[in-house]
Amino acid sequence: MHKPIIAVPMGDPAGVGPEIIIKALQDRKVQMAARVLIVGDRAVLEQAMTFCKSRLAIEVVEKAAQGCYAEGTITLLDMANVDVKTLRIGQVQAQAGKAAFAYLEKATQLALAQEVDAIATTPINKESLRAADVPHIGHTEMLEELTATKNPLTMFQVFDLRVFFLTRHVSLRRACDLVTEASVYEFIQRCVKALEVLGVQNPSIAVAGLNPHSGEHGLFGDEEVNEIEPAVKRAQADGVRVVGPVPADSVFHFGLKGRYDAVLSLYHDQGHIATKMVDFERTISLTNNMPFLRTSVDHGTAFDIAGSGSVSEVSMVEAIYLAALYAPSFNKDAEEKRG
Incomplete structure (x- = not known):
């Protein structure tokens, strides 16, 4: 071999x-x-x-x-x-x-x-x-x-859970500001291409929610309604197998169980905590787009x-x-x- x-x-x-x-x-x-x-x-x-x-x-x-x-x-x-x-x-x-x-x-x-x-x-x-x-x-x-x-794309993997990051080394306040329809849509497309390069064909992706329970339809936070949902719908119209926003307290669990090929995390600690709590030592970083x-x-x-x-x-x-x-x-x- x-x-x-x-x-x-x-x-x-x-x-x-x-x-x-x-x-x-x-x-x-x-x-x-x-x-x-x-x-x-x-x-x-x-x-x-x-x-x-x-x-x-x-x-x-x-x-x-x-x-x-x-x-x-x-x-x-x-x-x-x-x-x-x-x-x-x-x-x-x-x-x-x-x-x-x-x-x-x-x-x-x-x-x-x-x-x-x-x-x-x-x-x-x-x-x-x-x-x-x-x-x-x-x-x-x-x-x-x-x-x-320009713009290498980072993915974490631990067992079968793959996580991409919309934002990383910025403040939490700044990360929230960067959750826009344009940025989420762009990253969904980048995630699809990265997964295909790694051999995952026609991948399924879940976009994590930003607010608790994904904002409960705007009851506490409107980023999901105004930014994330429109981006997901645009990507779906392109034929991408993407869902979201999925509440962050469950999306990583479902990803680990194989429901999705990858999860798009919206900020640094959201994805880091999820992967490292599964297995700190087996959480590996992969750099794509190089x-x-x-x-x-x-x-x-x-x-x-x-x-x-x-x-x-x-x-x-x-x-x-x-x-x-x-x-x-x-x-x-x-x-x-x-x-």
Whole structure:
């Protein structure tokens, strides 16, 4: 069976990224689903193996195609850009932020050159990026620039629940203002296209309500009546299988049970809470609308436990698995578009 090559940039070397990589590579689910190429630093990984009491071999390659990707082996593209003697585990530092950006940049180059099939990212630290004068606050912003992509589309998945976000990193007050007929209609269309790229044909989508009980027909809040319902009706007239607004206290439950292929959440915490309450560690972020597929763990660098070997690898396992699962359909669609 052909297994896709998934590039995993090591993330902040002072955080738990190196440890979750080492643990994930020993998981049977990862071994069966993908060939994993780590973009990172050999000395850091060797140090992390002592934290995790692991004895993996390291295979250093210059190109993804050179790797044998054997069990018990870390296939590594070694950037050799960290001085472990001065690296302070669990602390903000410019060296770590600079290295984390370099790993993502290299992984992006490999994906754009189609040398790898997708990337699965590990945690980075915003303060370390700032200390290194990296002019971006997170992965998505860096990937926007590195791929010249406008408006990447984020989807969360946990088990069979998929969630898109109409708004994300804005205040709740601002998020409410952004719930307009035009924006909801546009996002319904974007969600349909993203799901089809991932191999979900003729998808069904539910739009979450904004107010309690979806406003009870305007009794407390009129966004559903004035903005959401008209957008849903427009999309339905286009032939889209969409319903809503569905009250937020039930729509995610129905999505998890398979009634819908995806739910459109209207603001950040509405969807984040829903997915993470199902299973915090298995909630994975997928970035669509780029030249390649990117998945990511949805936790941070965990400086408080970095270096202890106690971090769970479950989220990293799931991120690699979903990248391998969706990459063939995503790349087939991209190839067809290139003609």
